[in-house]
Amino acid sequence: MQTSLPSSSSSTDKPGMKHECGHRADCLKMIQLIVDGEATEQQLARLKDNLETCRPCIEMYHLEREVKELLTKRMEKKCCPDQLIATIKSKILTFS
Amino acid sequence: MSDTPTRDDDQTQQPDSPQPAAEAPARASYTDQQKYQIFNKEFMPHIDSMYNFAFRLTMDEDDANDLVQDTYLKAFRFISSFEQGTNAKAWLFRILKNSFINDYRKKSKEPAKVDYQDVETTYNSEDAETEHTVDLRAETVSDLIGDEVATALNSLPVDFRTVIILCDIEGFTYEEMAKILDIPIGTVRSRLHRARNLLKEKLRDYASSMGYDEESDE
Numbered sequence: 001m002q003t004s005l006p007s008s009s010s011s012t013d014k015p016g017m018k019h020e021c022g023h024r025a026d027c028l029k030m031i032q033l034i035v036d037g038e039a040t041e042q043q044l045a046r047l048k049d050n051l052e053t054c055r056p057c058i059e060m061y062h063l064e065r066e067v068k069e070l071l072t073k074r075m076e077k078k079c080c081p082d083q084l085i086a087t088i089k090s091k092i093l094t095f096s
Numbered sequence: 097m098s099d100t101p102t103r104d105d106d107q108t109q110q111p112d113s114p115q116p117a118a119e120a121p122a123r124a125s126y127t128d129q130q131k132y133q134i135f136n137k138e139f140m141p142h143i144d145s146m147y148n149f150a151f152r153l154t155m156d157e158d159d160a161n162d163l164v165q166d167t168y169l170k171a172f173r174f175i176s177s178f179e180q181g182t183n184a185k186a187w188l189f190r191i192l193k194n195s196f197i198n199d200y201r202k203k204s205k206e207p208a209k210v211d212y213q214d215v216e217t218t219y220n221s222e223d224a225e226t227e228h229t230v231d232l233r234a235e236t237v238s239d240l241i242g243d244e245v246a247t248a249l250n251s252l253p254v255d256f257r258t259v260i261i262l263c264d265i266e267g268f269t270y271e272e273m274a275k276i277l278d279i280p281i282g283t284v285r286s287r288l289h290r291a292r293n294l295l296k297e298k299l300r301d302y303a304s305s306m307g308y309d310e311e312s313d314e
Binding site for chain 1: 132135140143144146147148151152160161164165168169172173232233234237238240241242243245246249260263264265267269270285288289292295296299
């Protein structure tokens with residue numbers, strides 16, 4: 001396994017890099033916690049290990065970050081129309 | 097701003113109070129002036145986020161307008177169940193989410209809505225659990241633009257869409273989301289996980305239909 005040739009996306013792999021991950025589903029859950037800032041110290045430490053030794057984890061991590069960034073930064077944020085703000089403000093004045 | 101305190105007779109006992117009646121906390125008694133102050137200083141600053149949330153839920157500008165207006169009027173009416181110094185944004189989002197479920201979801205234009213329970217069951221099934229990673233490359237995602245992700249997001253069942261909006265677009269913590277949605281934090285986690293897998297599938301399908309995912313080195 002450690003002699004496998006680096007593919008185009010893993011040209012900088014160090015020797016010993018894993019190219020198979022036996023627990024992708026669990027790793028993915030952990031990666032999402034980390035990307036969301038919800039992971040424990042222990043989970044962070046574990047991911048740090050994986051990110052140096054496990055190619056599938058590295059790729060999942062990049063994908064999750066990329067998807068999150070797409071949602072965070074590239075989606076249009078709709079702003080509330082001024083007219084609606086004015087309507088709300090005038091309506092609450094008639095309340096109390 | 098009048099000083100006739102007549103609000104008790106018709107407004108405090110509405111069944112759609114943002115707080116379930118059973119857990120109605122010691123109600124603060126704010127003066128009218130304090131109410132307007134809280135409304136303007138703590139509620140109004142979130143109006144753009146609220147509108148964006150409403151628009152992403154309803155996918156319609158008129159519905160978003162109505163939903164935001166209803167929510168803010170409700171928030172004002174029930175302002176005495178808002179505790180100053182607590183998380184106003186989460187409190188408002190919770191009211192909006194409840195209004196959406198009660199008033200809008202029924203008449204929403206979502207085509208052939210997938211029942212959330214169905215989807216959850218599907219994703220709980222064994223083959224989904226064994227290995228559910230979507231074959232999508234980070235480089236492909238970085239080529240997508242906002243409109244494309246909006247389309248993918250809109251195609252998700254509303255419960256999945258909601259957790260993604262709250263977490264990724266509005267930046268709520270899992271704990272805040274649990275309160276807004278009235279679900280345990282573990283459910284937040286698993287629903288979000290499934291929602292993202294679904295979203296990635298949509299993005300992958302989209303990318304492959306557009307030929308974005310061809311192998312290319314740069």
